[in-house]
Amino acid sequence: MTVEINTFVADRLDTFMDDLETLVNIDSSSDNPAGIAAVARFLGKRLEAIGFSSRLEKLGGRGVPCLQAQNRPPADRFDILFLGHMDTVFPQGEVDARPFAVDGGRATGPGVCDMKGGLLVALHALETLHHRGVLEHLAVGVCFNGDEEVGSEASRGWIETHARNSDRVFVFEPCRPGFRFVLARKGGGGFRIAARGVSAHAGAEPEKGANAALEIAHQAIAIARFNDQAPEGTSAHVTVIRGGEKTNIIPDEAQASVDVRVARKIDVAPVEAFFNSLPAHTHVPGVTLSVSGGVGRPPMESDHRALQLWRQFEAEAATMGLDIACISTGGCSDGNFTSAQGVPTVDGMGLVGANAHRRDEYVELSSIVPQIRLIASVCQAIARRNPPV
Known part of the structure; x- marks a missing residue:
């Protein structure tokens, strides 16, 4: 046959x-x-x-x-x-x-x-x-x-x-x-991290601002460090960053998109817990964070x-x-x-x-x-x- x-x-x-x-x-x-x-x-x-x-x-x-x-x-x-x-x-x-x-x-x-x-x-x-x-x-x-x-x-x-x-x-x-x-x-998914701060004149009175772009930079570093301790086969990479309108204005909004991959189902919960904890760990006074997204495709x-x-x-x-x-x-x-x-x-x-x-x-x-x-x-x-x- x-x-x-x-x-x-x-x-x-x-x-x-x-x-x-x-x-x-x-x-x-x-x-x-x-x-x-x-x-x-x-x-x-x-x-x-x-x-x-x-x-x-x-x-x-x-x-x-x-x-x-x-x-x-x-x-x-x-x-x-x-x-x-x-x-x-x-x-x-x-x-x-x-x-x-x-x-x-x-x-x-x-x-x-x-x-x-x-x-x-x-x-x-x-x-x-x-x-x-x-x-x-x-x-x-x-x-x-x-x-x-x-x-x-x-x-x-x-x-x-x-x-x-x-x-x-x-x-x-x-x-x-x-x-x-x-x-x-x-498995794969993505997270969107949005920072909201306060705008101000970057030259005359920057102290009145709360720099959302700077906060996103801190969060990008934190995500990179997470890779060092994440379960084997897990990765999280900041792939897109947006923020600011003009060079002389402290940005009051900024966002980052993150691509996430996990090799095992049991690793999904720890990854999502890490990202959902980020709003409680900000670095720039006056800036707040929100996180959305998740691991949409299971391994x-x-x-x-x-x-x-x-x-x-x-x-x-x-x-x-x-x-x-x-x-x-x-x-x-x-x-x-x-x-x-x-x-x-x-x-x-x-x-x-x-x-x-x-x-x-x-x-x-x-x-x-x-x-x-x-x-x-x-x-x-x-x-x-x-x-x-």
């Missing part, structure tokens, strides 16, 4: 390339619902052709387009949930500036790596399973959202609900060079069930002669949400590529066939353990 899967996938390489060009050449930034919906319609139509029911959801106050599909009735539990996102970080008009292109063994274009390539790996793996008759013995759900790049605020609950109704989750974010998949991710931690799932990938890769590995990364994905629900999650199932969110982002074309083969083979192995329907 593995040989037949390989032949089917290899014979459809030209189709995959045509599909990749089509999707990459659709502008679908997070603030472009029309473009995201166009991607969803393309994928939904193909899924329906292999027996899936699909629905375009409009989630949240902004009506974020999200594609939900399944090959079984809604009441059934999913053996596998395929998870991915249809939005990119690139603005409207990016495709006109640098459309899909192939240069040697690489393809480039807006979102080719993150994650139009991954969406198509998922689609072609399912089409392969349909061809082999495997979907008759496997319940698969598909959730492709349209706001991952801006935090998945509208789609988070939708994703978590479907994850809780699934036995395992495959996330089609990019695979790292060398076929390195992702089994753990840091993705690999437990014994996730490792068990990973062993299935290793076993199937070995039969293919494919050398794969798993890594931990500081970047977040929607896999953080599914893992936090206690569902075994393997991430990085898209095409092998790099430089996500950059204009030199690329995917390795040599990874197309082996990646689809691997995922289809793992799904087939899972289906063998299911009773006939």
Whole structure:
């Protein structure tokens, strides 16, 4: 069967390339619902052709387009949930500036790596399973959202609900060079620290002022020192500072934004406690602080069930002669949400590529066939353990 899967996938390489060009050449930034919906319609139509029911959801106050599909009735539990996102970080008009292109063994274009390539790996793996008759013995759900790049605020609950109704989750974010998949991710969040002081003439009577910018500087140093004593895998970095209007005025307002990452769920509470304590530890008389924010994405931690799932990938890769590995990364994905629900999650199932969110982002074309083969083979192995329907 593995040989037949390989032949089917290899014979459809030209189709995959045509599909990749089509999707990459659709502008679908997070603030472009029309473009995201166009991607969803393309994928939904193909899924329906292999027996899936699909629905375009409009989630949240902004009506974020999200594609939900399944090959079984809604009441059934999913053996596998395929998870991915249809939005990119690139603005409207990016495709006109640098459309899909192939240069040697690489393809480039807006979102080719993150994650139009991954969406198509998922689609072609399912089409392969349909061809082999495997979907008759496997319940698969598909959730492709349209706001991952801006935090998945509208789609988070939708994703978590479907994850809780699934036995395992495959996330089609990019695979790292060398076929390195992702089994753990840091949790992420952010804090905004706002200082309010008193303005005054910086030259004539500075003593009448309370310098909000100076207070923010003190807090930035305190946050840097926190890193020295924070739990391993935890980081907090001041990334944006704003304050003041004119050079001759003591600023009465200033703000700082802080990026936070945590490796373990148990470290979330201490980090949030530190930031919430900052208003009680000011340094400039007359200045008050307020803090907002938190760790919005929980860490993705690999437990014994996730490792068990990973062993299935290793076993199937070995039969293919494919050398794969798993890594931990500081970047977040929607896999953080599914893992936090206690569902075994393997991430990085898209095409092998790099430089996500950059204009030199690329995917390795040599990874197309082996990646689809691997995922289809793992799904087939899972289906063998299911009773006939």
